[in-house]
Amino acid sequence: xxxxxxxxxxxxxxxxxxxxxxxxxxxxxxxxxxxxxxxxxxxxxxxxxxxxxxxxxxxxxxxxxxxxxxxxxxxxxxxxxxxxxxxxxxxxxxxxxxxxxxxxxxxxxxxxxxxxxxxxxxxxxxxxxxxxxxxxxxxxxxxxxxxxxxxxxxxxxxxxxxxxxxxxxxxx
Amino acid sequence: xxxxxxxxxxxxxxxxxxxxxxxxxxxxxxxxxxxxxxxxxxxxxxxxxxxxxxxxxxxxxxxxxxxxxxxxxxxxxxxxxxxxxxxxxxxxxxxxxxxxxxxxxxxxxxxxxxxxxxxxxxxxxxxxxxxxxxxxxxxxxxxxxxxxxxxxxxxxxxxxxxxxxxxxxxxxxxxxxx
Numbered sequence: 001x002x003x004x005x006x007x008x009x010x011x012x013x014x015x016x017x018x019x020x021x022x023x024x025x026x027x028x029x030x031x032x033x034x035x036x037x038x039x040x041x042x043x044x045x046x047x048x049x050x051x052x053x054x055x056x057x058x059x060x061x062x063x064x065x066x067x068x069x070x071x072x073x074x075x076x077x078x079x080x081x082x083x084x085x086x087x088x089x090x091x092x093x094x095x096x097x098x099x100x101x102x103x104x105x106x107x108x109x110x111x112x113x114x115x116x117x118x119x120x121x122x123x124x125x126x127x128x129x130x131x132x133x134x135x136x137x138x139x140x141x142x143x144x145x146x147x148x149x150x151x152x153x154x155x156x157x158x159x160x161x162x163x164x165x166x167x168x169x170x171x172x
Numbered sequence: 173x174x175x176x177x178x179x180x181x182x183x184x185x186x187x188x189x190x191x192x193x194x195x196x197x198x199x200x201x202x203x204x205x206x207x208x209x210x211x212x213x214x215x216x217x218x219x220x221x222x223x224x225x226x227x228x229x230x231x232x233x234x235x236x237x238x239x240x241x242x243x244x245x246x247x248x249x250x251x252x253x254x255x256x257x258x259x260x261x262x263x264x265x266x267x268x269x270x271x272x273x274x275x276x277x278x279x280x281x282x283x284x285x286x287x288x289x290x291x292x293x294x295x296x297x298x299x300x301x302x303x304x305x306x307x308x309x310x311x312x313x314x315x316x317x318x319x320x321x322x323x324x325x326x327x328x329x330x331x332x333x334x335x336x337x338x339x340x341x342x343x344x345x346x347x348x349x350x
Contacts, residue, residue, distance in 0.1 A: 005206060012202055021193035034201055042208045103184065104191050126185050127192065158181065 008045055015058060016041075019065045025123045026069040028112045040068040062128065066138065073116060110160035118153035125150050256306075256315055263322035270329035277336040284339070288332050295325050 019040065024033035044051075044064050051060050111119060124135045125146075132146040139146065185192070278285045299321045306314040 005209075008206070008209065009202065012205065016197045016201070017195070018193060020197045021195050024195045025192075030195065033195065034198060037197065038201060038204050038208070041205045045205075045209055104188065104194070107181075107185065108192065108194070126182060127189065129186075154181070161181075 011045075011057075012041060015061055018058075019061060022062060022065050022123075022128065023069050025111065025127055026066070026120060027073065028119070032072065036065065036069045036072050039072075040065040043068065063138075066124070066128070070120070070138075073120075106161060106164055107157075110157050110164065113160050114153060114156055118149065118156055121146060121149040122153040122157065126154075256318070259319055260322065263319075263326060267322070267325050267329060270326065270333060274329055274332045274336065277340065278332070281336065281339060284332075284335060288328070291328055292325070295321060295328065299325075 016037065020033055020037050023036040023040070024030065027033055027036065040061070044061055051057065111122070114122065120139070121135060124130045124138065125132070130138065132143050132150070135141075135146040135150075136143045141149075274288075278288070299318065302314055302318045302321060305311070306318060
């Protein structure tokens with residue numbers, strides 16, 4: 001398997017797009033996302049023997065992508081700046097989220113505006129489906145930090161979404 | 173309201189999870205990965221190539237040694253010499269047969285015999301030279317020249333025979349006339 005290019009290519013084809021988008025949500029930059037993906041796949045193929053089959057292969061690969069992305073962010077020294085966020089409830093109108101391009105695009109744009117630390121936690125919880133125990137382990141923080149960071153991140157995301165609505169006249 | 177909004181946002185994202193995968197990997201990405209993986213196994217490839225090169229060199233060396241010291245090296249010229257010897261023997265037999273027939277008649281005509289003798293001697297001496305050259309250098313050109321020389325001798329004898337027979341025929345006529 002290690003030197004089997006055909007098998008590697010099949011695996012790559014199966015997971016490349018999903019994993020690229022995982023990486024992209026962390027770094028919000030196409031070139032960086034591809035760098036991360038490349039590094040992650042090379043690392044995965046090199047260490048394919050360490051895949052024990054306890055999790056699904058996709059889950060194993062995703063952890064490699066996420067770890068690579070987090071290392072990438074660290075080496076790029078992107079500041080995990082803390083946003084001094086208002087704890088008072090955000091006053092926003094009810095938004096009707098329909099499954100259409102616009103809603104997805106709006107959320108993606110709002111995600112990009114989030115500070116790195118918020119986006120990381122939000123992505124892990126909301127998009128990649130990890131629970132707070134897992135996120136705490138991945139990021140090396142406490143479970144309560146994961147929870148509070150997530151809530152703040154989500155609130156911030158909604159703020160950005162509401163701004164879009166007021167600015168661009170979306171919603172009702 | 174806030175709670176409802178939260179649920180909706182989370183629900184929307186979770187329900188439309190794959191729709192958020194809007195990025196497509198570029199075509200060169202696999203090439204890069206493949207290249208990097210190949211680069212990793214390069215030392216193994218180098219080792220294999222060195223081994224292959226060593227084996228190849230060994231085979232070539234043995235082959236070359238066998239070629240240089242082959243016993244066949246001597247037989248090829250021998251075969252040529254054998255062929256020449258057979259050809260030479262054939263012509264020599266042919267020549268001596270005709271020579272005897274010519275001599276049987278020619279003794280009676282010393283004038284004609286003289287012209288023939290000088291031609292014959294010229295061919296003979298050149299034949300000796302050629303044969304000397306051939307035993308030294310074994311060149312194909314000399315071999316051809318030798319065979320041509322023998323053919324010339326055979327032809328010369330044929331012509332001499334023709335001449336003598338014409339004379340004999342004329343003599344017979346004269347004898348009848350007389």
